[in-house]
Amino acid sequence: MFKSLDPLLHSQLRLAVISLLISVEEADFVYLREQTGATAGNLSVQIDKLNEAGYIQVTKTFQGKMPRTVCKITDKGINAFDEYVKNLQTYIKK
């Protein structure tokens, strides 16, 4: 009947991040913060979790002298998102 929802994605902010990364293919910390409206602290924590789960790949570089954190979704992340959306349909389809 109801499929279970990946707890890693069933979180407003993490879902927003993945949703952005699905369409954009690569985005930095600042962009994600602006688009989601999240605080930096919250975003930092959630990016870590997605990274540790292997749903995204995080690369820290320097843009001139300033640090830059770039995020990119992985295949695993794409699959998890697809699965999540599919399972979600069991709850919301009319």
Add this chain to the structure above:
Amino acid sequence: MFKSLDPLLHSQLRLAVISLLISVEEADFVYLREQTGATAGNLSVQIDKLNEAGYIQVTKTFQGKMPRTVCKITDKGINAFDEYVKNLQTYIKK
């Protein structure tokens, strides 16, 4: 961009309960437990929350000698669910 998701509905079990009540219009505790596969304790807590939020109406009666808890979705609950699903689309639409 991303619409905020009603935290009361952004919970796997509460969403399942509301989803069931949307289509069934009235259901008792045992039915909800069977359909969702939840433990009785968890279900009891989540029904309370939905009730306190005014999303469902809970009526306790007796069926012969055994207690029976019947749940019914309210207009407020229907609206909240519709809004939740609408807002969710901002995260998952391709």
Add this chain to the structure above:
DNA sequence: TAAACAAGTTTATGATATAAACCAAATTTT
């Protein structure tokens, strides 16, 4: 050089989800 700013990270806290333990009454078993 001191103040303000940028890009994050770490820490603290309050809310959440969940299962385990519990309870009272009814039913079944011995």
Add this chain to the structure above:
DNA sequence: AAAATTTGGTTTATATCATAAACTTGTTTA
């Protein structure tokens, strides 16, 4: 009929979560 089991829940305990506030490290500006 006493004991054990089942039913229909509720309460309590716990571990996880989401989040904001505070902090850090380095940079730019006044």
